[in-house]
């Protein structure tokens with residue numbers, strides 16, 4: 001028994017050493033992360049070019065300004081530099097929003113028309129921001145295509161298709177939704193807006209609108225359920241007034257619709 | 265405390281010059297095998313087994329130390345083998361290590377194995393030096409295992 005005790009002690013000691021070693025982020029230490037960042041930058045540019053070739057962009061000053069007034073407070077409140085992110089609006093009737101490598105978020109004119117208020121857009125942006133900040137984009141790209149394919153730079157259109165019709169795992173989506181609640185709360189925006197967005201998607205789910213954002217995500221009802229739970233566990237303090245009045249939002253929607261109709 | 269009776273007590277004065285050399289050599293052998301066998305761990309285990317078999321008919325002191333060296337080799341063999349094959353997978357399927365988690369589990373394990381091998385190397389050198397002087401060195405855990413495997417033969 002004494003020998004067995006010593007044996008177990010040795011095994012326990014080894015396990016403990018392993019556990020301690022595991023706490024260190026070796027990957028970061030080895031600058032592997034830096035390599036991935038460079039890859040991410042390269043991919044971001046590649047996919048951006050792909051998008052530019054297939055979609056028209058709405059990038060006039062007034063649209064940019066409105067989007068910025070909604071996006072910036074979210075970033076600022078969460079200690080994320082505005083410069084780090086690029087927010088783009090493309091002409092597409094699909095109701096969609098997606099994150100691209102290298103901290104780029106793309107909205108469609110379709111989703112601007114679909115969402116009823118600026119706060120709803122904040123909620124969607126918070127979700128996409130979470131995908132970026134949690135590195136979901138690169139993680140799922142690597143698992144789907146493999147590091148080698150991505151490094152070789154081939155298959156840009158497949159990668160773009162994958163990202164626009166982005167289907168992250170359910171686990172990552174839930175993580176992004178829950179993180180979005182935190183982002184919104186910090187920015188003094190009612191996280192319930194995220195639930196309202198789910199309700200809105202649920203309402204139109206059977207209609208003839210192209211709700212890409214709903215079809216690439218878990219069912220709105222399911223998301224609503226875990227979001228409710230997360231919000232119940234979150235201390236929501238004061239809610240600031242919307243960054244954009246309802247009137248301003250509707251004006252922006254009209255503006256986007258008008259731009260959408262124009263041919264480049 | 266029944267094991268206590270089985271523990272072999274060697275006093276330096278009773279150990280001949282030849283015995284000291286053989287016992288000490290068993291550690292040098294295992295050290296050498298460890299370095300040679302680092303790429304493919306089965307080699308160091310084999311080398312120590314062969315050395316042990318060669319000294320099977322030797323005196324209790326020599327036999328005991330060959331056995332202690334052998335058992336510690338066997339122990340370390342399992343860790344090194346896992347490290348070896350894990351590294352092979354890493355070289356052939358690098359994409360499996362894309363996530364922070366899998367890279368970290370691999371890298372932490374490699375460090376752990378290096379750490380264990382480091383302890384093994386230091387204690388082997390120390391023991392080789394001591395046994396050369398005829399001083400009996402008992403390792404934690406492995407000495408007891410050695411007693412249990414050889415004990416009853418030696419106390420006879």
Ligand SMILES: [Zn+2]
Pocket residue numbers: 127131168173176217
């Ligand atoms: Zn998502």
